[in-house]
Amino acid sequence: MTRLRAIPASLAILAIALSLAGLACLLPDNPYQRWQLLHGTMFDEARWIYERCHYDPAPIDIAVIGSSRTRQGVNAPRLQAELAARGIRVNVVNFSVLSPGRGTDLAIVKEVVATKHPRLIILGIQEKPDRNGHAAYKYLADAATIVHPGFGREFGYLADVGYLPFRQLRLFLARLAPGQSGLRAKFDPALYAGSTVDTTGTTRVDGEVKFKGDDPAPEDLLYEEKQGWEARKGSDDSLPKALRDYAVADERRYVALITSLAKADGAKVAFLYVPYFGGPSVPFNPQIYQGLGPIWSADFVSDHPEWYADVVHLTRTGARSLTDWLVAPVAATLAASPPEAPAGAAHP
Amino acid sequence: MLFNSFIFIFGFLPPTLLVFYLLGRFNQTWAKIALTVLSLAFYTWWRPIHLPILLFSIVFNYVIGGFIQRAYAAERTTAVRVWLTLGILVDLGMLGWFKYANFVVDNINLTGVNLTLAAIALPLAISFFTFQKIAYLIDSAQGLAGKVSFVDFSLFAAFFPQLIAGPIVHYQEVVPQLRQRIFARLRGRNLLIGLVMFAMGLFKKTVVADTLAIYANPMFAAAHAGHTVGLAYGWLAAVTYTLQLYFDFSGYSDMAIGLGRMLGVKLPLNFHSPLRAASISDYWRRWHMTLQRFLVAYVFQPLSLPLNRFVIMRDMTGWSAFAIGVAIPVFVTFVAIGVWHGAGWTFALFGVMHAAYICTNEAWREWGQQRRRRLRRAGRTVAEAGPASLLAYHVLTLMAVMFANVLFRAKTVGDAVSVWGGMTGFHGLAGEVPGFAWALPVVIVLCALVVFLAPNTQQIMGRFDPAYNWDEWKSVGRAPLSWTWKPNLAGLAFAGAALFFGVIFIERGQAVFLYFNF
Numbered sequence: 127m128t129r130l131r132a133i134p135a136s137l138a139i140l141a142i143a144l145s146l147a148g149l150a151c152l153l154p155d156n157p158y159q160r161w162q163l164l165h166g167t168m169f170d171e172a173r174w175i176y177e178r179c180h181y182d183p184a185p186i187d188i189a190v191i192g193s194s195r196t197r198q199g200v201n202a203p204r205l206q207a208e209l210a211a212r213g214i215r216v217n218v219v220n221f222s223v224l225s226p227g228r229g230t231d232l233a234i235v236k237e238v239v240a241t242k243h244p245r246l247i248i249l250g251i252q253e254k255p256d257r258n259g260h261a262a263y264k265y266l267a268d269a270a271t272i273v274h275p276g277f278g279r280e281f282g283y284l285a286d287v288g289y290l291p292f293r294q295l296r297l298f299l300a301r302l303a304p305g306q307s308g309l310r311a312k313f314d315p316a317l318y319a320g321s322t323v324d325t326t327g328t329t330r331v332d333g334e335v336k337f338k339g340d341d342p343a344p345e346d347l348l349y350e351e352k353q354g355w356e357a358r359k360g361s362d363d364s365l366p367k368a369l370r371d372y373a374v375a376d377e378r379r380y381v382a383l384i385t386s387l388a389k390a391d392g393a394k395v396a397f398l399y400v401p402y403f404g405g406p407s408v409p410f411n412p413q414i415y416q417g418l419g420p421i422w423s424a425d426f427v428s429d430h431p432e433w434y435a436d437v438v439h440l441t442r443t444g445a446r447s448l449t450d451w452l453v454a455p456v457a458a459t460l461a462a463s464p465p466e467a468p469a470g471a472a473h474p
Numbered sequence: 475m476l477f478n479s480f481i482f483i484f485g486f487l488p489p490t491l492l493v494f495y496l497l498g499r500f501n502q503t504w505a506k507i508a509l510t511v512l513s514l515a516f517y518t519w520w521r522p523i524h525l526p527i528l529l530f531s532i533v534f535n536y537v538i539g540g541f542i543q544r545a546y547a548a549e550r551t552t553a554v555r556v557w558l559t560l561g562i563l564v565d566l567g568m569l570g571w572f573k574y575a576n577f578v579v580d581n582i583n584l585t586g587v588n589l590t591l592a593a594i595a596l597p598l599a600i601s602f603f604t605f606q607k608i609a610y611l612i613d614s615a616q617g618l619a620g621k622v623s624f625v626d627f628s629l630f631a632a633f634f635p636q637l638i639a640g641p642i643v644h645y646q647e648v649v650p651q652l653r654q655r656i657f658a659r660l661r662g663r664n665l666l667i668g669l670v671m672f673a674m675g676l677f678k679k680t681v682v683a684d685t686l687a688i689y690a691n692p693m694f695a696a697a698h699a700g701h702t703v704g705l706a707y708g709w710l711a712a713v714t715y716t717l718q719l720y721f722d723f724s725g726y727s728d729m730a731i732g733l734g735r736m737l738g739v740k741l742p743l744n745f746h747s748p749l750r751a752a753s754i755s756d757y758w759r760r761w762h763m764t765l766q767r768f769l770v771a772y773v774f775q776p777l778s779l780p781l782n783r784f785v786i787m788r789d790m791t792g793w794s795a796f797a798i799g800v801a802i803p804v805f806v807t808f809v810a811i812g813v814w815h816g817a818g819w820t821f822a823l824f825g826v827m828h829a830a831y832i833c834t835n836e837a838w839r840e841w842g843q844q845r846r847r848r849l850r851r852a853g854r855t856v857a858e859a860g861p862a863s864l865l866a867y868h869v870l871t872l873m874a875v876m877f878a879n880v881l882f883r884a885k886t887v888g889d890a891v892s893v894w895g896g897m898t899g900f901h902g903l904a905g906e907v908p909g910f911a912w913a914l915p916v917v918i919v920l921c922a923l924v925v926f927l928a929p930n931t932q933q934i935m936g937r938f939d940p941a942y943n944w945d946e947w948k949s950v951g952r953a954p955l956s957w958t959w960k961p962n963l964a965g966l967a968f969a970g971a972a973l974f975f976g977v978i979f980i981e982r983g984q985a986v987f988l989y990f991n992f
Contacts, residue, residue, distance in 0.1 A: 142970025
């Protein structure tokens with residue numbers, strides 16, 4: 127029987143596999159194709175976000191970025207129209223995506239800051255930051271950021287890095303053969319959704335309902351959901367005291383990165399708090415955001431069951447109320463920081 | 475827990491190997507107990523509520539097996555029969571209840587009776603571990619399984635590499651290995667060979683089978699949705715699924731054998747290039763080999779022997795002898811194989827189709843033998859089958875397998891009829907192929923080249939005695955292309971690449987192994 131140096135050979139196999147994984151991470155990709163990876167999923171708007179930043183010449187003055195709460199809560203076209211009615215001609219987009227977690231927000235902020243230099247970034251916050259990372263992050267963020275996000279990420283890091291070799295290999299092949307990959311290499315204006323999109327209400331992807339947000343939930347169901355929500359994650363004391371700070375470390379670090387990136391580009395940052403139905407009027411950890419920007423608490427919505435599609439998301443009507451309320455603080459903030467250069471010709 | 479999951483590969487396997495071999499340095503029994511507990515944890519991960527069923531099966535069969543062995547040693551034949559019957563009835567009763575009760579009630583209700591039975595969740599792997607236990611009881615009754623400690627028996631019954639989807643192992647294959655003095659002592663050779671086989675199996679599953687699934691699933695879903703199945707569509711669906719099924723289950727079996735080897739246990743082969751078979755009998759000798767040998771040993775032979783005795787005693791000849799001596803045991807065995815896979819008419823008919831194939835094959839063989847005898851008596855020589863005939867045998871076998879696999883995959887018999895209609899040209903040449911991509915023919919050609927020309931996993935690992943029964947198979951079905959793995963630069967690069975692709979393709983989306991459904 128063959129003589130073997132079995133343990134070194136086994137280690138060599140593992141080392142080769144690991145090296146190939148490392149090499150795969152270095153494969154170049156087309157970022158436009160990367161932002162299409164989630165097409166057809168609940169994060170379908172990722173492609174539009176990239177197209178809006180890179181292929182639409184209209185500037186972006188105000189970008190709303192956050193989770194489903196701000197996605198369902200802020201009607202960007204309405205905000206733009208209401209500001210215009212006050213004589214403030216700006217372009218507003220809502221780049222919030224479903225599901226909480228900050229990594230994707232950072233990826234979006236990077237795109238919008240690099241391409242559109244917005245004047246104001248409104249960052250959605252909730253009573254307790256989610257500590258599990260955003261599901262779309264590993265698909266959208268560039269490879270370098272995933273490998274080295276700028277700090278030691280506590281949650282989801284291994285899962286994100288573990289996905290990278292496959293993603294880069296797929297994107298590399300898609301670059302070579304876009305027709306077979308289903309990922310378009312070039313922008314098609316015919317498929318573009320437009321400069322601003324109303325993200326509130328019911329969301330459909332390819333005709334399939336991904337999120338129901340047109341009608342209010344029955345009130346008794348809402349109270350029942352509220353109890354369940356609070357039992358699961360509605361309080362700040364579910365972790366031992368020593369671990370609480372650790373649990374919000376991702377949020378603190380990401381928010382610091384986002385604000386420093388925005389401010390370095392001359393943008394102001396404000397935090398928009400949209401509470402769940404009957405939720406507290408301020409987030410549990412306001413100290414994370416204090417000093418980085420004002421916190422605008424939309425706590426007035428929380429005792430209006432008729433505005434909630436479920437315990438955490440507003441209906442289209444609720445979003446209209448929140449958007450109308452948002453006009454004043456946004457206008458005040460813009461007034462306090464007039465644009466350095468005249469607004470772009472592409473303003474509506 | 476799936477073998478093709480990060481939690482298994484990075485979270486379960488390394489600590490299991492570490493704990494097992496660390497304990498094995500000091501005390502073999504502790505290592506066995508630890509491996510048994512970890513195997514039960516592996517099973518529990520999927521659906522904890524079904525753990526008591528597995529535990530009951532282990533304890534019950536250990537106790538009954540002990541009774542049978544003692545009765546056998548004391549030559550108390552009646553007691554052996556009584557305990558064996560009781561054991562098999564309880565095992566089959568459990569399997570029948572969990573797997574077939576809903577099916578039976580649904581079919582009784584078709585006659586107008588209104589029986590109600592809540593949906594019964596199928597415990598993972600019940601078909602596999604039940605057959606393993608029945609084999610143990612029968613082996614005990616035949617004196618092939620001797621006294622065994624509860625620790626050894628528990629490990630034999632729960633050993634995670636083979637627990638979920640086989641290979642279905644016999645007592646005498648595994649327990650003697652567990653009793654060896656070197657068991658639980660780290661041997662780098664086992665780790666290396668196991669790792670390479672695992673990597674190849676993982677590649678077959680996540681890269682090849684799951685790619686084929688991307689194409690096969692929508693095609694069968696479209697047939698189910700009522701799309702017209704044309705000639706091209708029908709054949710694409712059948713070919714794609716046949717390749718998917720082969721790479722999926724043989725990939726799983728390679729992983730199981732590799733994992734067993736990492737833990738110092740050689741498991742028997744489950745696949746030996748069945749798609750290269752030149753007859754349907756040969757195909758079944760090489761496809762899901764451990765299930766086939768189980769049913770041949772415990773269903774076919776016990777039926778065939780008395781029936782053939784009956785035929786001889788009655789001086790029966792010709793078709794009546796064939797019908798009783800061959801057709802009846804073949805049909806019973808293959809319908810058992812069919813319904814073992816699932817409670818449904820598609821599976822039963824799948825068994826009937828293969829039984830018909832086997833009977834045709836046997837009749838053809840018998841006719842050929844008679845013809846050769848006649849020619850010899852007439853003083854003429856009988857020509858061996860030429861290349862064209864051999865090719866025709868291969869093609870015919872493959873086509874028969876693909877036709878039957880359509881039934882195996884289809885949700886309903888109606889769906890299968892629709893795909894068959896396409897394959898036979900009844901729905902025209904074109905039909906519709908929803909979502910057809912030109913990558914599919916390329917994938918099929920590549921897979922076909924591997925299937926027909928390349929050596930299989932055990933042939934690649936042939937110089938390292940890769941499986942328990944390798945000696946029986948090492949000279950069977952040699953591939954046109956030959957390559958054996960060596961731990962040189964090319965071999966290490968091959969294994970490293972297989973592992974790399976196998977692991978990263980998990981991220982495409984985990985798909986359960988097709989045989990997890992059984």
